[in-house]
Amino acid sequence: MTFNPLEEKGIPLEKQLRNWHQIVAKPYKKQKVDCYTRTRQILMNGIEVESWGFKHQFNRFVSSLDKEDKETISRIGRIENQQQMTCNWLCPADQTVLETTLGYEQVAVDLTAWLAQNEPDEYVKETFNFGLLEDFDHLYRYSQFAYMQEGIEPLDIVQGKTDIIVGRPTQHHHNCNALRLRNSYDKKTTSPQTKVNILTVLSGEQQTHNFYAEHGFMYGDHILRETYAEIKDVEEEHVTMYESLIDPSETMFEKALLHEFTEVCNYYTCYEDETDEEIKKYWEIFLDIELGHLQLIAKMLKKYEKRDPEEIIGSEIIIPCRFKSQRTYVQKILEKEVNKRLAPDGKYYKNYDEIPQDWASYEVQKKVSEISAPSENCIHLVKTYHDRDIISASKELEDKEVEILGNGLQKIAIANNTVKPDELQKMIDKHEKRESQKKIIM
Ligand SMILES: [Fe+2]
Ligand SMILES: [Fe+2]
Ligand SMILES: [Fe+2]
């Protein structure tokens, strides 16, 4: 079935206001929720936060709007705000910050892996693969804390759909921000798919940053607080990286259209995929709401810029957030690209052994990790409880952990408290020995 969003009417703006009971929906049950219902809920909150914020930027910076259209933008902004509350507050009160955090990183891993495999532009695809390995390592670091602080089995959150094991070590994600800037696409030649893919992942990363900023301090454990600070700073870099892929010459009207189109495409995918019948109803109504927004912004684009919206977004729906297990793909990228770094002399990537001694990111890394790297401390801590790190992966990947760590670690600007491959191997051996002793006793 073909679905052309520009031909759909959706719900008219006058009928989009909802009452408090409709806005604040019944949360899902954390013990029962499918992990990909949770990832959809987390992502759509991020998409709405971006869309709401953009409406305010639009009304602050666009001077050409007449009174009536300015009012329309402000009314749409109100609706984005209501949708954001519904999406975010589907999250239950008893889901801890760390549990939600594991959900955020599962979004980042599985969403970015899906996008990379459905990305027509090779350069953008490479950037998705690069970012994906960093969020993969965040999931591993936070999992150690989830186990220690709250006794959470990380597997209960990711439900075996996403592997949890060391990736490119977080201490090496800290770069000179200038190096994070990528080449931007050319708005005239780039496909709508690439534009939607980037805006989707950017919205997710931005909200991940905001969530860590607003929740990392809620734990008393200083090492965990520092880890939130460390990873939040990486999410800042991810926002810098993904937004720099966007052509800065897109007009505000063009961007407004892309925002509504991105919302349409994401809700369409959520509606198609959702297994929770109650939550699916929200995706359906929100898709119709976004189709209403798209109509209004398309009209403004024609009025102010005399342009055909189809030139920008095409005539077909795009599938930007099909959540499904990406373990095979992620393992392949992990084995091939864990040693990749941002190239010092351009907006590309290089293997670590080709990075020169004067790489600008070394200075950043030496400074932020000069005492220690919090993301390394979590392994030292979990070792005291469990002999080794907490992982959840296939036996094949588990057997490669020490090798992956060896390939991912740098030789320069390495934190004093780094867990090195030989140390990790000792932990694994000790754990195995203890496990076999347990069996004898039992
Ligand atoms: Fe929205
Ligand atoms: Fe992350
Ligand atoms: Fe990220």
Ligand SMILES: [Fe+2]
């Ligand atoms: Fe919208």
